[in-house]
Amino acid sequence: MQSSNVINYDYTIAKYFAIATIVFGIIGMSVGVLIAFQMAFPELNNLAGEYGTFGRLRPLHTDAVAFGFTLSGIWATWYYVGQRVLKVSLAESPFLMFMAKLHFWLYIVGVAAVVVSLLMGITTSKEYAEFEWPIDIAIVLVWVIWGIGLFGLIGIRREKTLYISIWYYIAAFLGVAMLYLFNNMEVPTYFVAGMGKWYHSVSMYAGSNDAMVQWWYGHNAVAFVFTVPIIAMIYYFLPKESGQPVFSYKLSLLSFWGLMFVYLWAGGHHLLYSTVPDWVQTMGSLFSIILILPSWGSAINMLLTMKGEWGQIKENPLIKFYVLASTFYMLSTIEGPIQAIKSVNALAHFTDWIPGHVHDGTLGWVGFMIIGALFHMAPRMYKREIYSKKLIEIQFWIQTTGIVFYFTSMWIAGITQGMMWRATDQYGNLAYSFIDTVTVLHPYYTLRAVGGALYLLGVFMWAYNMYKTMTASKAIEFEPQNASPMAA
């Protein structure tokens, strides 16, 4: 057996994706902050003609953070973690190296095409699947190339047993492939009619069926982009950074297979009281509650990994990020099921409580995990210590404050809105006109935008710290075993 420090891992691609993560994070979250301010101050819609309205920018925000920032982060960690837990270097296979480079560059082309087309208003309107068929084909190609790289590396591995993180990367690959293909079934109209825009297409499904397929996709895109690969990260980075073994193998087994089975049923909770069959709605509601088990299973497994070592939270800011990420994962996976209860959903659906919930997960869990993961990777990839520990500490608190502003304001806004929509006077007439329920939200929209801006500020601090680590930090001779070295 070769030991791990003999293998010379090649981080070229991980570094590419790490930079992409930072760049797309800044772009996607800046757009997010802008549209948040637009809801408080609508004049901000007029900054760039038709290209600057909320309608054009909202899909750009969601797609840039989901498929720009998060996917890049997932792949940065894959090209780092994959080699290490499989005990094989990417440099050992010129073919896999080539595929990895192709993966990166084709992906960048795809993202550029997405940005341009969304600004132009070229969209299918389906959330997180807005892209027209030419881009869909490019995305499928990127995915297949990643799949070849993923299974190729597994094929030449030295460590025969797949570590937990690898289970989750495999699941992310398969899940997104299946969901994306079926939700984007569309007929390009130009090829049938011979006229009109060449890139236009029409959905294969209509009405209620289209809605059902879309939310089967939409909900599970959350599963296989925002949950599964992020769990892959925490199972690697938390034990590695803390030097603690994973608390329970059995719990990780139960959580993994439980999550795989249960998650896909829960999509119906996006369509409660709509016109999809009643039993689909009930199933969605029911399975959302069951979903608490495997979700909390992973989170508890991670928190218990720190058992007896809680002192590290004080010493090591990266542990702070991981532990708070697990905590936000627990919060959003209890909040989601609560919102999926039919009577709660009747109030919460269509309100700001929903984006509030999404951001608990994305800012607190996904964002913190990716930021913490890339910080851990930096000293190992660039052979330098992290530039500033103090900056990480400040970043952590600024971002945490930002998240608290975000979800508290959106909880209040959502419940206020929901209550006002249904409020009646003593004669049973609606008590408020719709616009009353909009203007009342102004302070909460402002507070939310400020929260988002704080989080974005933290992202800039992260970018600066990473940049300084790459270029100006003190070199290290040996790769650190556990806690990442950082200058005060």
Add this chain to the structure above:
Amino acid sequence: MFHWLEKNPFFFAVGVFLVIAYAGIVTVLPDFMESARPLKGTKPYTVLQLAGRHVYIKDSCNACHSQMIRPFKSETDRYGKYSMSGEYAYDRPFLWGSKRTGPDLMRVGNYRTTNWHEIHMYKPSSMVPGSIMPSYKHMFTNTADIETAYAEAYTVKSVFNVPYDEEDMPKLGTWEEAQKTAIAEAQLIVDDMKDPQVKEAFARGEIKEIVAIIAYLNSLQ
């Protein structure tokens, strides 16, 4: 078994795939045919309405407006009759939305007029003080894409058997015929509008986006 799977990536992947694919098959397939059936009286969109629907999608109106009236008194009082599955049979894609920053639009054609939309789209706060909706002035200058709308109608007719040209259903016909129908339909909207530039453009044979989207919004009943 799990230890064995963890050493055999191929079977591991097959196992994961089976476990995740199962739910989709069981939830989506059983009622597929029934959910696709139109309500009696539901008609496909005319070419002009479809062009307007494309404008609606282009500017992501669905990011802030739903088209799904839930069966609660508070919703039927505000928006009209609750939605039924068959009413959406010709909606490709569906536009239910997931957020109501603005009100539901499922039946907006019942209570808003061409004139109201014209003023509102140009400057929403002039019609609804306090509104946070952006103004959509560019719809008054951009030209609607009737050709792509026709291509889509033609596609759904030939691929999905959408009943254009049948008795009591909208006429599609050839591209030349469809153009004439669209212009005749647009004429009715333009007559109710005030904007001189939109009228001038229409006299030159151009249908602006605002005309198409109003045709679409008026059709939502």
